[in-house]
Amino acid sequence: MLGKVILNDKEYFKIQITFSKEGGGDDFDDVYIYWFNTQTYLPDFLAYSFSVNGGGNRFRIAYNERYISGIRFVDYENYKTIDSKYPIQDIDKLYNTKELKLLSKIEIKDIKVTN
Numbered sequence: 001m002l003g004k005v006i007l008n009d010k011e012y013f014k015i016q017i018t019f020s021k022e023g024g025g026d027d028f029d030d031v032y033i034y035w036f037n038t039q040t041y042l043p044d045f046l047a048y049s050f051s052v053n054g055g056g057n058r059f060r061i062a063y064n065e066r067y068i069s070g071i072r073f074v075d076y077e078n079y080k081t082i083d084s085k086y087p088i089q090d091i092d093k094l095y096n097t098k099e100l101k102l103l104s105k106i107e108i109k110d111i112k113v114t115n
Contacts, residue, residue, distance in 0.1 A: 004038065005092055007045060011038040016089065031088050042072070045095075049088040057081045059091050059100055069113040076106040 002014040012035035019030070035045035047059040059081075062074035079100035081091065094100050 002033070002089065005035070007035060007092060007095065010044075012036060012045070013038055014092070033088060033091070035092065045092070047088055047091045057086060057088050057091055058103070059095055060106070061095075064107070068111050069115075071113055073108055073111055075108060077102060078104045078106055 002016050005012055005014050015034045015036065017032040017034070021029075029051055031049045033047045034043045036043050044062050045060065046062075047057065049055070049057045057080065059079040060076040061079070062076055064075040066073055079095070080103045081094060082099070082101060086094065091100075
């Protein structure tokens with residue numbers, strides 16, 4: 001738990017997830033951060049750092065929330081930092097100051113849920 005932060009005028013729990021080298025796979029050193037809305041407990045933002053292919057940081061903003069058969073689906077705006085050495089734990093500060101670059105949009109289409 002990294003505390004609480006404000007993003008888009010809403011309060012979020014900021015959670016960091018890491019893995020140990022043993023049992024953590026090839027990318028055990030990747031770091032993930034999730035921002036859970038303190039009212040809804042839904043993850044509206046996520047970020048991760050990675051080291052493959054030169055490494056970098058990504059920050060994703062959930063949008064287009066919809067529920068199909070009771071399952072929540074979202075699309076994402078996918079941002080990157082200009083400086084890949086910026087600490088992933090502070091990436092929300094770059095978002096708040098509009099210092100991230102939109103890299104892509106991740107859109108899920110034609111969703112089918114079967115039982």
